[in-house]
Amino acid sequence: MAEHRPHHQIQTDDDDEPTHHHQRQHGHPHFQPKMNPHQRNMHMEKPNMANPRYYAPMNRPKREHYLCLIITLLLLGIIILIIWLAYHPTKPHFMVASAAIFGLNATSPPLLAITMQFSILIRNPNRRVSIYFDNLNAFVSYRDQPITPRVMLPPLYLEKHSTVALSPVIGGSPVPVSPEVSNGLIQDAGYGVVGLKLALLGRLKWKAGDIRSAHYSIYVKCDMLVGLKKGFVGQVPLLGSPICNVDM
Numbered sequence: 001m002a003e004h005r006p007h008h009q010i011q012t013d014d015d016d017e018p019t020h021h022h023q024r025q026h027g028h029p030h031f032q033p034k035m036n037p038h039q040r041n042m043h044m045e046k047p048n049m050a051n052p053r054y055y056a057p058m059n060r061p062k063r064e065h066y067l068c069l070i071i072t073l074l075l076l077g078i079i080i081l082i083i084w085l086a087y088h089p090t091k092p093h094f095m096v097a098s099a100a101i102f103g104l105n106a107t108s109p110p111l112l113a114i115t116m117q118f119s120i121l122i123r124n125p126n127r128r129v130s131i132y133f134d135n136l137n138a139f140v141s142y143r144d145q146p147i148t149p150r151v152m153l154p155p156l157y158l159e160k161h162s163t164v165a166l167s168p169v170i171g172g173s174p175v176p177v178s179p180e181v182s183n184g185l186i187q188d189a190g191y192g193v194v195g196l197k198l199a200l201l202g203r204l205k206w207k208a209g210d211i212r213s214a215h216y217s218i219y220v221k222c223d224m225l226v227g228l229k230k231g232f233v234g235q236v237p238l239l240g241s242p243i244c245n246v247d248m
Helices: 013-025 037-044 059-087 179-191
Strands: 093-107 111-123 130-142 156-158 163-166 169-171 194-208 216-226 234-236 238-247
Touching (some): 093 179, 093 216, 093 238, 111 130, 111 156, 111 194, 130 179, 156 163, 179 194
Antiparallel strands (some): 093 111, 093 234, 194 216, 216 238
16 A cells, blocks of 8 residues: 655745736835935935925025025115215206407308307306316307307316306308308398307216216207497497207
8 A cells, every 4th residue: 555645835936926926917016125314315305396385495595696686786776866866967057148249251252250259157056066078169150050160168177066157269260151141140230139149069077076977968059139230349238148058
């Protein structure tokens, strides 16, 4: 009679395969690598882009930098506005005090030679700002046409709230004019009243303390009525108060 021995099942690697296969079918990995604490922290700090509440760590310093820049610009603008309101310059004032004539000749073809002298007062009304004038020149016109060549005036400096007087001699050289201007001037001189315009052009800049502005163009027009008679030489009366308009 044959001896009956119990069969013992020995589990082999092949026997494990169904179990592994079963785990893979259910989505459970059979092995997860271990992470040290540093790797675990890096894994936890990974940004979740799907979470709208997450902000990158560098966003806050950038926002603070932009906020400080905006505040600085606002404060700078306020300071500039205060300085401008405190030192806002007013245009200089011009006035013709007197006039004189030393010659008036008209020739043909229409050429006009007239020599005049004016006393001009320039006032700086500003109490905190000084004024520099340069490239200043003057001429006389009649019926909006020049009847004298331009004369260069010396540079001027007006202290705060001060007045400067000029007495330039303008003209002397013949100037080509239209027949209407030549005949009209001689005719008005025969009546004893001539309407003239004294014009001054140049540049100025303001000075407040150690700060100087850029150059600004200036154009002054002084309309006047002169008591002028043909053949008269010397001081002529100004009829009324000449009005000087300053454009900048």
